[in-house]
Amino acid sequence: MRNNGEVRHLLTHTNPKSPVAEAFRTLRTNLYFSDLKKSLKKIMVTSAGPSEGKSTILANLAVTVAQTGQKVLLIDADLRKPVMHKIFDLSNSKGLTNLLVEELEPGQVIHRSKIENLDILTSGPIPPNPSELLGSERMEKFLNGINSYDIIFIDSPPAVAVTDAVVLSSKMDGVLLVIDCKQVRREMAISAKEQLLKANARILGAVLNRVEYKGEDYQYYYYYGSKK
Numbered sequence: 001m002r003n004n005g006e007v008r009h010l011l012t013h014t015n016p017k018s019p020v021a022e023a024f025r026t027l028r029t030n031l032y033f034s035d036l037k038k039s040l041k042k043i044m045v046t047s048a049g050p051s052e053g054k055s056t057i058l059a060n061l062a063v064t065v066a067q068t069g070q071k072v073l074l075i076d077a078d079l080r081k082p083v084m085h086k087i088f089d090l091s092n093s094k095g096l097t098n099l100l101v102e103e104l105e106p107g108q109v110i111h112r113s114k115i116e117n118l119d120i121l122t123s124g125p126i127p128p129n130p131s132e133l134l135g136s137e138r139m140e141k142f143l144n145g146i147n148s149y150d151i152i153f154i155d156s157p158p159a160v161a162v163t164d165a166v167v168l169s170s171k172m173d174g175v176l177l178v179i180d181c182k183q184v185r186r187e188m189a190i191s192a193k194e195q196l197l198k199a200n201a202r203i204l205g206a207v208l209n210r211v212e213y214k215g216e217d218y219q220y221y222y223y224y225g226s227k228k
Contacts (some may be wrong), residue, residue, distance in 0.1 A: 012060040012067075013115055021034040021064070026056075027207065028064045032203040034174065042107045042143060042165045043173045043204070044077075044154040046165040048192035052180035053209045055083045062153050066118035070150040073110070077168060078157045079130035082123035088113050095124025098139050106146065117150070143171055159192040169201035177206045185202050201215070 010022045034040070045061075047054040052152060066072045068185050076084035085092035099109050099121075111120045127133055135155075146152060154172065159165040170173050175196055179189050180195070189206075196203055 001205045008064060009056050009059060010115075012063040016067070021060075024060045024064045024102055025185075027057075027061055028068075029060070029091045031176075031204065037171070040100055040151070040204075041149075042152045042171070043158050043176065044156065044165070044168055044174075045176045045178060046156045046159045046169075046192070046196075047178040047180070048160050048184050048188045049180075049195055050081070050157050050161060052158070052178050052184060054158075054178040056085065056219065057207055058155050058207060059084065059087045062118060063115055065151060065153075069117060071148065073117045073121065073146065073149040073152045074118065075154045076123040077134060077154045077164070079123050079127055080134065080157050080162065081165065082126070082155075084120060084155060085122040088120050090120060090122055091134050092124065095122035097124035097133065098128045099124070099142065100133050100136060101127070103138070103197070131163050131167055134164050140171055140226045160188055166195050166199045166201075170199045173202065174204040175201045176204055177210055179206050180209045182210045195204055 003056060011018060012200050015021060031043070045054050059074070060170040062072050062074045074084065076082045079097065082092065084090075085095075087109075090113070092131065094104070094109050096109070098104050099106065106121070109121060109124070111118050111122065133139065143152070156165040156168050156169065159169075159177070177189075177192060177196070197218070
């Protein structure tokens with residue numbers, strides 16, 4: 001039986017024929033066509049501020065990519081408020097921080113999810129120095145050494161609140177910026193974009209969350225889904 005978190009958050013898995021799931025498949029297609037000239041293997045998802053829905057959006061995007069048969073690794077690099085272990089109902093006793101601090105092997109900390117082709121690396125214990133860990137040589141070596149996956153998604157903290165996302169962004173092939181249209185001021189979203197660009201981040205686009213359209217069907221579709 002599915003837990004409540006999975007039913008609430010992973011609608012692309014629990015209800016793949018829903019308009020919500022179709023919205024994420026559209027996002028997946030947009031991502032594929034965002035740059036045909038360069039391979040996109042390491043993609044980070046961030047937001048301007050907290051509670052914009054970035055982790056839920058990323059989890060569902062990862063599911064839809066895995067559903068195409070591609071082998072996907074989802075890394076929870078939000079070392080301040082990690083949630084991927086809750087979304088996928090996994091233990092978080094060991095994860096990314098253990099891999100970086102204790103120099104464990106990836107196979108010792110990566111989880112197989114209930115979804116075919118999708119593996120999860122949870123955050124592990126929250127460290128006192130997230131930015132230093134994420135910007136470390138060990139982190140870069142780890143990211144560059146993962147060759148058994150077709151695509152790697154990284155969930156990072158909000159870009160404006162702390163420096164973690166900016167530090168990580170330069171190591172990525174692309175960045176998606178999630179914007180909650182009901183919560184985030186335009187100035188804050190612009191600030192997030194500018195900070196990422198200063199770090200030479202390659203911004204692929206923005207995902208607008210909680211966009212309302214007239215008509216009941218579309219309102220639900222875009223509330224949970226996203227538009228690029």
